[in-house]
Amino acid sequence: MDGKRDTILFKLFGSSVSYMRRCLFSVLSVGPVPNHLAFILDGNRRYAKKWNLGEGMGYRAGFLSLMSLIKYCYELGVKYVSIYAFSIDNFRRRPEEVQCVMDLMLEKIEGLLREQTLVNQYGVRVYFIGNLKLLHEPVRLAAEKAMKATSNNNNSILLICVAYTSTDEIAHAAQESCEDKWALIRSSVNEENDANDVIKLSDIESHMYMRVAPDPDILVRTSGETRLSNFLLWQTSNSLLFSPKALWPEIGLRHLVWAVLNFQRAHPYLERRRKQP
Numbered sequence: 001m002d003g004k005r006d007t008i009l010f011k012l013f014g015s016s017v018s019y020m021r022r023c024l025f026s027v028l029s030v031g032p033v034p035n036h037l038a039f040i041l042d043g044n045r046r047y048a049k050k051w052n053l054g055e056g057m058g059y060r061a062g063f064l065s066l067m068s069l070i071k072y073c074y075e076l077g078v079k080y081v082s083i084y085a086f087s088i089d090n091f092r093r094r095p096e097e098v099q100c101v102m103d104l105m106l107e108k109i110e111g112l113l114r115e116q117t118l119v120n121q122y123g124v125r126v127y128f129i130g131n132l133k134l135l136h137e138p139v140r141l142a143a144e145k146a147m148k149a150t151s152n153n154n155n156s157i158l159l160i161c162v163a164y165t166s167t168d169e170i171a172h173a174a175q176e177s178c179e180d181k182w183a184l185i186r187s188s189v190n191e192e193n194d195a196n197d198v199i200k201l202s203d204i205e206s207h208m209y210m211r212v213a214p215d216p217d218i219l220v221r222t223s224g225e226t227r228l229s230n231f232l233l234w235q236t237s238n239s240l241l242f243s244p245k246a247l248w249p250e251i252g253l254r255h256l257v258w259a260v261l262n263f264q265r266a267h268p269y270l271e272r273r274r275k276q277p
């Protein structure tokens with residue numbers, strides 16, 4: 001009997017919290033709502049150390065925060081969410097640590113395909129962004145399956161950057177643009193070459209992994225760090241940078257609200273910067 005009463009009370013509490021959050025979001029939506037939020041998930045290992053947790057538990061706690069935050073973003077009306085889940089440099093960490101993150105990713109991507117809760121609820125299309133060849137084979141296959149399974153969704157977009165660095169993305173885009181240009185030159189070898197036949201910025205942009213999303217409005221990096229660590233260097237020249245002291249697993253609604261309020265205050269200036277040629 002007590003158990004049943006506790007469950008009812010717990011559900012009631014849960015729905016009033018969610019009602020209050022929605023009220024808060026309605027008030028926030030009076031101002032401009034960011035279209036694209038990007039996150040650097042920093043401080044998972046420090047969190048595990050701080051709470052004397054076993055290796056890997058920091059990442060698991062980080063994954064839970066990630067799910068809540070993505071949900072809040074979509075509830076608020078943000079269409080694009082990008083996360084820096086694993087950089088190419090992270091492959092240089094101890095093999096057991098790399099394996100631990102790969103195992104977690106595999107488990108969660110497979111879970112997402114089985115349960116599809118967040119994905120179904122918000123109609124999320126998932127992209128894995130980066131040099132996917134570098135991923136452990138089972139993770140790469142699961143990532144490709146998840147992209148295919150969600151390819152018809154277009155309400156919300158989730159970009160998971162794995163085996164990613166900005167410099168790798170730019171080098172890859174430059175190389176593909178050169179290959180395209182060469183193919184064009186070779187096919188018109190007998191025709192007069194156009195003197196303006198150079199590689200343009202728009203050519204490179206059309207080959208970037210992130211071409212499927214507009215530039216982020218806000219970039220959040222947790223744990224008080226203010227470096228970009230090779231994340232979205234091409235795309236963040238006019239983004240608001242927000243760096244709360246909280247470690248990634250500690251991030252919550254209040255940090256999101258504060259980031260959005262800061263964005264709304266800076267919005268007229270950011271818009272002017274964007275419109276400048």
Ligand SMILES: CC(C)=CCC/C(C)=C/CC/C(C)=C/COP(=O)(O)OP(=O)(O)O
Binds near residue numbers: 045063
């Ligand atoms: C399916 C999916 C997208 C899973 C993502 C899981 C997750 C939370 C990955 C974070 C990985 C990572 C290397 C974070 C950097 O923090 P850090 O470990 O470098 O922390 P530190 O700054 O304390 O050393």
